[in-house]
Amino acid sequence: RKEVEQDPGPFNVPEGATVAFNCTYSNSASQSFFWYRQDCRKEPKLLMSVYSSGNEDGRFTAQLNRASQYISLLIRDSKLSDSATYLCVVNNRAAGNKLTFGGGTRVLVKP
Amino acid sequence: EAGVAQSPRYKIIEKRQSVAFWCNPISGHATLYWYQQILGQGPKLLIQFQNNGVVDDSQLPKDRFSAERLKGVDSTLKIQPAKLEDSAVYLCASSGVRDRRFYRAEKLFFGSGTQLSVL
Numbered sequence: 001r002k003e004v005e006q007d008p009g010p011f012n013v014p015e016g017a018t019v020a021f022n023c024t025y026s027n028s029a030s031q032s033f034f035w036y037r038q039d040c041r042k043e044p045k046l047l048m049s050v051y052s053s054g055n056e057d058g059r060f061t062a063q064l065n066r067a068s069q070y071i072s073l074l075i076r077d078s079k080l081s082d083s084a085t086y087l088c089v090v091n092n093r094a095a096g097n098k099l100t101f102g103g104g105t106r107v108l109v110k111p
Numbered sequence: 112e113a114g115v116a117q118s119p120r121y122k123i124i125e126k127r128q129s130v131a132f133w134c135n136p137i138s139g140h141a142t143l144y145w146y147q148q149i150l151g152q153g154p155k156l157l158i159q160f161q162n163n164g165v166v167d168d169s170q171l172p173k174d175r176f177s178a179e180r181l182k183g184v185d186s187t188l189k190i191q192p193a194k195l196e197d198s199a200v201y202l203c204a205s206s207g208v209r210d211r212r213f214y215r216a217e218k219l220f221f222g223s224g225t226q227l228s229v230l
Contacts, residue, residue: 097166
């Protein structure tokens with residue numbers, strides 16, 4: 001089983017719609033979680049951290065479910081510019097800040 | 112602030128040849144990572160340095176890959192000899208020191224990567 005798993009998609013989303021997807025992790029000792037965004041042929045960039053209580057940043061909402069070992073990302077009012085691959089990242093600080101990436105979920109927002 | 116610098120941007124070599132990549136992290140960042148990203152997959156950690164010491168190289172194919180970070184600043188990653196399956200983008204990332212307000216070390220700053228094609 002992979003340490004961090006994501007549905008590769010693509011999720012085809014009409015502009016203005018809401019899309020949500022999850023990421024599961026296998027190591028229960030993981031302490032912190034992040035979503036990175038990667039545009040085609042570009043490097044990944046941090047989108048947001050995921051806090052235990054859930055957090056929101058504009059149209060983006062991230063949730064953490066420790067019991068079921070998954071995190072989620074929800075995008076409201078999707079824009080064409082939201083088209084990208086969203087990478088889930090899990091950190092194990094006890095292992096020296098080992099950051100493990102998922103395979104990414106591709107989102108395509110269409111007019 | 113200046114970002115993570117990587118070179119070359121592209122490299123095409125034949126199998127069994129050698130290749131080297133260079134990375135200069137953001138000034139002051141103690142942690143440096145090399146990731147391999149195969150098309151359609153997420154980045155896979157090859158090696159992680161804390162200053163000039165190796166923290167994790169468990170997924171580095173040590174029979175052909177080597178990396179060093181002399182003086183705890185810039186780093187080189189070498190492949191010798193290259194195989195067809197090494198074709199990928201090699202990403203270098205760095206992260207900063209702990210801030211008393213929050214653990215900033217987990218925010219990775221990536222370079223633009225080196226796209227390697229092995230023919």
